[in-house]
Amino acid sequence: MKRTLHTGEFLALIREGHWEYAHRVKATGSAIIVAVTDDKKLLLVEQYRIPLHARTLELPAGIIGDEPDSRDEEHLEAARRELLEETGYAADRIEPIMTGAASGGLASELITLFRASGLHRVHAGGGVAGEDITVHEMPLLGADKWLEAKAQAGLLVDPKIYAGLYFCRQVAASIGRVDGH
Secondary structure: OEEEEEEOOOEEEEEEOOEEEEEEOOOOEEEEEEEEOOOOEEEEEEEEEOOOOEEEEEOOEEEEOOOHHHOOOOHHHHHHHHHHHHHOEEEEEEEEEEEEEOOOOOEOOEEEEEEEEEEEEOOOOOOOOOOOOEEEEEEOOOHHHHHHHHHHOOOEEOOHHHHHHHHHHHHHHHOOOOOOO
16 A cells, blocks of 8 residues: 655655655656767766755756646656756757666656757856756766866766767777776
8 A cells, every 4th residue: 555654845755565756746857968079078067955954966857847837847848948958059969768766665756768969069067046056077988087086076976878978989889989997
């Protein structure tokens, strides 16, 4: 039996059997973007995350359908919107890579990973009102060391970045160019 323990503005806490989990009440998922510039740099965003009480390094991402004017927003369009809002880059091409659970033991949310290419800078990025996002262009060559240095400097590195790097390396390998670590 499923019952709602609490509903807030954005999240509901659900109990189903012996399990409790979070459910987004106004969203249809999240879009996460693996965006690589023509000069082989992966776009990342840095921002303070209140639940973690720390600054995090992440792939650009956002919630789909959570705003009143975007209830029927398509996932692909949400990916375009979030990439532009957070990084200031627009993409000529965006394609879905895969969909999966964000945190299957904690939340019902599904995330879709998108690949963006043909990037061109439109503005500085930084997010919308209330967000304080710093944009990073991380070279694919030496990415592991770059991320390790950021972690040593105190940033929390989102593991989804490594999933993004995996897909970047798969693409490079399929066209005969494998970037090193």
